[in-house]
Amino acid sequence: MMTMQEQGELCFPLLANTSCRRTQRDPSTAALSSILLSAISLIIFTLNLLVIISISHFKQLHTPTNLLLLSLATSDFLVGFLLLFQIFLLDGCWFFGDLICIVYYVLNYVIMSVSIGSMVLISVDRYIAICDSLHYPIKVTLIRVQICLFLCWSSSLVYNFLCFFNSLKHPGRSNTCVGECVIVVTYAVGITDLFLSFIGPITVIVVLYMKVFVVAVSQVRAMRSRVGMVTLHDTIIKSSELKAARTLGVVVVVFIVCIMPYFCIAISGQDVMLNASSSAFIICLVFFNSCLNPLIYAIFYPWFRKSIKLIVTLQILQSDSSELNIM
Template identity: 40%
Template sequence: MLNRGMTDADKQAIEYCFSNNNLSCIKEIKPQVECIVLYTFISLASVLTVFLNLLVIISISHFKQLHTPTNLLILSLAVADLLVGLIVIPLMGIRYIETCWYFGETFCSLFPFILYTLVSASLGNLVFISIDRYIAVKDPLQYSTRVTTNKAVFCIILNWLCSSIYSIIVLYDAIFRNENPITCYGDCIVTVKFEYVLTDLIVSLVAPCSVIISLYGQIFCVAKYQARLINSVTNASKSEKKAAKTLGIVIAVYLLCWIPYYIVSLFPGYDSNESAVINIMCWIMYMNSCMNPLIYALFYRWFRTSAKYILSLKIFEPSSEYLSLFPEVNDQ
């Protein structure tokens, strides 16, 4: 049916996603050099994202000194980033390069759910991190009683559960009502209603970002006030402020990577599969998952030390979980 009226030369020049299927989509042929460069980039991005976030996960999970409420929230964020590197980056890379979907109709509907859940969970983690840092700087004397490990675990579970439920609600029609009929095999287009896009903009960007920016504004106001009030600041107070500053950089980088995508997605008639602009914005978003561990490496002595222990296999030694990661309080 698709080959009617085509000459032999045309058939040879056209490549299909599935050569043995008459209903296959036509595959866009990219230059070989371009494909090699793109596959190299995708592979490096995926491996680097998984490797760096795995270092964060192993560090916080293994070393007893890192079992704090703040680090548990960082661990949850690292899990979301690792899944982006393990699932999202490779699949979206193959889809972009090959211009075909090779992973089946079922996973075509499931993949947006995974993506939405990871995005929502990441932002939820950042909200809880902001609340944690606000309490630590605002009320340091009561922090240990107000913020506990059990409360952090509860917030993490609640965050992932709410993110999953929210993703199901937003994608319900696309997943369960099959409102995106496949026109040819190798195609995967999941359309979200524009009113859901606006809702997602408010729920997944405007509301949480307003909370985050407001909390960090108050954090730095409090820090500035304390610096004026007290000439000699304690080491503990310095540590809390440094942690707040570092995590503030993480949040700022996150917002810079995600806000452009949401702005572009609101323009009428944009096509996530064909628009070069939206593709660039998407890849900026995905690469954010690789940036957080790099920020930790630059600003956290404990991450650099724990990474050395992991890479040198010292974590397999007896009682390695009790190794000291904070030789000097000021370097925390």
């Protein structure tokens, strides 16, 4: 006969023979963890919502580069939503059913793929802006960027759906007890994802930014020595593009550092079972990156600081606020 204390340790006391057991934690630690994750989720929501509102509302910010930042902010905003589900996994119990469990993990993969794709597009944008500045307005237009982003989001969704089709078709088959939420990443899927979602894109990003760095250094030297046939107008444009390349370069480096631990497990040589305990650090590091991007914008972009002030003071509610000059 199971005692009341033992029943209290079960995720589903009415299913005594099949229910998972709760992770035993100190009550104060459990409360602190929940508060901390809730606070991080709120910060992610708030900061990325400010980015989304800023770029969407002010017409002066409707540029190809900012559209890429909007895509990145949207994926980060969704990360804040998924983080709320992570709170329920702290005690090792999942109460939303097997299908929602698989969907939760698949959405994590989709959002990560979208973020990586957005980083690649940002690198391409900076490469063209710095290395082929004369043709940048022709090659990089709002319509083309919108098409690229649509392909990025749709391909990420289709790719991850195919990778985890069997898990979606048979949810919960990897669970050992009721209330568990795990997804098995096979070695084959892990290696494929490693090359398509990490090694390939990161290689493209590094190569493009190395070329941008070389051109940027030569441009700075030319500007300082005033050597070369460069007009004042072209110099001003180049200076602004160089600053944007520096800022977005910081965003890319921070992103790579935050997602690298996850992809390291793909080459472990064994099937990897991701659950609340084994992936806690990796998941939190990826979530943490979603907080950092808006902070980087606030440090390097004066327009973002100005737009935050206009949003917080509700000046964007004025009829002509979208036409304001915030650059």
